[in-house]
Amino acid sequence: MKSIVLNTTLEDKIEISEIEIPKIGPDEVLVKIHAAALNHRDEWCRQGLYPGLKNGIVMGSDGAGVVFEVGADVDQSNIGREVIINPANHWGDNEHAQSKDFSILGMPENGTLAEYVKVKLDRIQPKPEYLNWEEAAALPLGGLTAYRALMVQGRLQKGEKVLVTGFGGGVAQFAAQYALANGAEVYVSSSSENKLEVAIKLGAKGGFNYKKEDWAKEALELTGGFDLIIDSAMGDTLGNLIQVTKPGGRIVFYGATKGNPKEVDARKIFWNQIHLIGSTMGSDIDFSDMLKFIEVNKITPVIDQIFSVEKAVAAFDRMKSGQQLGKIIVKFV
Missing domain, CATH: 3.40.50.720 (NAD(P)-binding Rossmann-like Domain)
Structure with missing residues (x-):
């Protein structure tokens, strides 16, 4: 599958790489990504300004797509669902602050800038029906x-x-x-x-x-x-x-x-x-409450520009320039 990965040995620090589709565990799902969005975090990783950097890691925290495959313990009815991904992992039981195990998709774990991404079942939520793929992909981390x-x-x-x-x-x-x-x-x-x-x-x-x-x-x-x-x-x-x-x-x-x-x-x-x-990102409860809030108020993310996977470097350069107004999208489908 096509993926955008960190490679600090290259001048651009990122590259489009063909890697294997990830194998999922019993409580995981494989999401076929339709669109993903960039965050400043991705550009900071590219610049070497983020902890725990590893070459070869798929970048990106925001994504929306369709459930393509499910693990042995996941109901088959989930296949075909249109979903967005909650990129925050291991918040913990304390709503006031995240746990020491808290992490975000895209570094040090493989992220959403790929044709497929595997996540735990509890990391997916239904895509708001009134949003298109690009708008839905723009929502998770920033929203x-x-x-x-x-x-x-x-x-x-x-x-x-x-x-x-x-x-x-x-x-x-x-x-x-x-x-x-x-x-x-x-x-x-x-x-x-x-x-x-x-x-x-x-x-x-x-x-x-x-x-x-x-x-x-x-x-x-x-x-x-x-x-x-x-x-x-x-x-x-x-x-x-x-x-x-x-x-x-x-x-x-x-x-x-x-x-x-x-x-x-x-x-x-x-x-x-x-x-x-x-303040940081947020808990699973915050994520659910955020989705209810945007649904009730029909909030539509502002999109800056949409790039193909092949134009990944241009997308990252757009983020680096600081000229964007709204979210920068990378489209996979």
Whole structure:
């Protein structure tokens, strides 16, 4: 089967490789992938910035397809089901945080950027009927991460003012869509004026170019501050986020692409009783709740571009450039 695998000995660090279709265990299913989606995680693996890297591993965490084969202990009626894959494995019994065994498909285990992928039966869920294959493939990792950050850790309430930073990436896109569907007053930030315009067309009240030195002052004057901020950058941007958070507000961060902040205004945090909350992907319960939420609200993922398997390097380069708005898709069928 065709697969996109890590190969750090090559200039592009990835290659299209013909590997054997995986053999499934008694409690597993084999899913024929129709479409898969890229995440920043995949490009970080390509750049050697992720732990536990192994050459030859099939990359990719997001995928949607049809159950092609089932293990001995799995009901045969599952064959032919249209499904999406939950890429989070071994969350554990604690809903508050993942277990030490937690892992994500695509590294160090083979992932979804292949014609077939094997997973445990409990990792598949019915594909939402109103979504096409590309839209369904876009959903799992980014959709789950956004749902936990916004709804579980952020405890979003209807009518609250929300700022989603870095609009354009998959998680931020979902967070903005979810917040709008939940009745929030949504604002976004980006370094791209085009992405800000798209967010406003989707329903955001306004947007801020975080490259401007006075964006935080502008945001405060316009909104009076935010009840909830969803962020993936951290670094020295944290100071501005604290500045625009209302007393008693929450800042939820699911990444730290800009690293650790050099300085933190601890006095402002404690005096204004601001909550700094970390978040990751999510539990199996979060995944099920996310699917119910998107079904009820008929949320459709924003697709940036669709690439064939043969154009895998171009797809990864698109992710690396940071110019995407929405999810980058690799189509297998």
